[in-house]
Amino acid sequence: MNINNLYHGLPSALPAEMIETLAGNNHVRIERIVSRGHCSPPGFWYEQAENEWVIVLKGQARLRFERGDRVLLLNAGDHVDIPAGERHRVDWTIDDGTDTVWLAVFYPEPPQQ
Amino acid sequence: MNINNLYHGLPSALPAEMIETLAGNNHVRIERIVSRGHCSPPGFWYEQAENEWVIVLKGQARLRFERGDRVLLLNAGDHVDIPAGERHRVDWTIDDGTDTVWLAVFYPEPPQQ
Numbered sequence: 001m002n003i004n005n006l007y008h009g010l011p012s013a014l015p016a017e018m019i020e021t022l023a024g025n026n027h028v029r030i031e032r033i034v035s036r037g038h039c040s041p042p043g044f045w046y047e048q049a050e051n052e053w054v055i056v057l058k059g060q061a062r063l064r065f066e067r068g069d070r071v072l073l074l075n076a077g078d079h080v081d082i083p084a085g086e087r088h089r090v091d092w093t094i095d096d097g098t099d100t101v102w103l104a105v106f107y108p109e110p111p112q113q
Numbered sequence: 114m115n116i117n118n119l120y121h122g123l124p125s126a127l128p129a130e131m132i133e134t135l136a137g138n139n140h141v142r143i144e145r146i147v148s149r150g151h152c153s154p155p156g157f158w159y160e161q162a163e164n165e166w167v168i169v170l171k172g173q174a175r176l177r178f179e180r181g182d183r184v185l186l187l188n189a190g191d192h193v194d195i196p197a198g199e200r201h202r203v204d205w206t207i208d209d210g211t212d213t214v215w216l217a218v219f220y221p222e223p224p225q226q
Contacts, residue, residue: 001178001199006168007190023166023194027223028141030166053136053143055119055216057170065114077120081136086114103168105218110140 006057010034010099024106033102035061037095045087050106055079059100062092084109119170123147123212137219146215148174150208158200163219168192172213175205197222 004022011018011034018034029050040046045066056074063072063080066087072080082088093100117135124131124147131147142163153159158179169187176185176193179200185193195201206213 001183001185001193001195003185003187003191003193005188005190006192022192023164023218024220025164025223028218028220030218051136051138070114072114072116074116075118077118078116079119079135080114080116082114103216105136105141105143107137107141107220110138 006032006101006103010101014038014099022103027108029106031102031104031106033104035059035090035093035100035102036097037093038090039092040089045089047085047087048082048106049084050108051084052082052104052106053079054082054102054104057101057103059098060094061090061100061102064089064091119145119214119216123214127151127212135216140221142217142219144215144217144219146217148172148203148206148213148215149210150206151203152205153202158202160198160200161195161219162197163221164197165195165217165219166192167195167215167217170214170216172211173207174203174213174215177202177204 014036017038020032022032023030056078061074127149130151133145135145136143169191174187
């Protein structure tokens with residue numbers, strides 16, 4: 001067991017969003033995502049097979065959900081639980097030089113008994 | 114889907130450690146834990162059936178592991194992945210009035226095929 005720090009190892013240049021798996025197995029996945037003004041490409045929607053619980057721990061971001069054309073502004077500490085299949089995109093992350101650090105937990109529904 | 118904030122809703126009085134489930138299902142569990150100088154009772158060891166990935170996001174804490182009598186000091190942002198069955202305890206959390214806010218993800222091994 002090693003200690004790692006969520007806020008360390010942020011690159012000086014970040015041409016694309018950075019995604020790293022911190023822990024998990026082939027069932028559950030805990031990721032750190034670092035954005036620096038990055039957002040989803042125009043017209044792109046995430047449509048995921050797994051649930052995603054996500055929190056912004058630094059920076060600021062705006063998520064858009066296709067259903068109801070709903071927009072959520074996430075500040076540091078804000079979290080939201082996105083059900084599998086819920087189409088969403090990252091509309092915006094703050095681009096004043098601040099990194100937006102996300103923590104995401106992807107988890108499936110439990111197997112049917 | 115609602116936004117909640119990890120740092121909101123901290124009680125003014127905290128006679129015992131506060132544990133809340135933020136998301137998950139009967140398989141995976143995401144918890145917020147708030148400590149204010151709390152630690153494990155003398156001689157107590159956690160011995161869990163699930164893996165636990167845990168991060169300290171505010172405050173400071175010391176974890177002790179029975180194996181090798183290893184001690185880890187966790188500052189804000191520090192995370193560690195504790196395998197199922199690994200006996201550990203919270204030796205100490207900062208008690209200068211600062212809350213220690215933990216985020217823990219309990220996740221099982223995937224089912225055998």
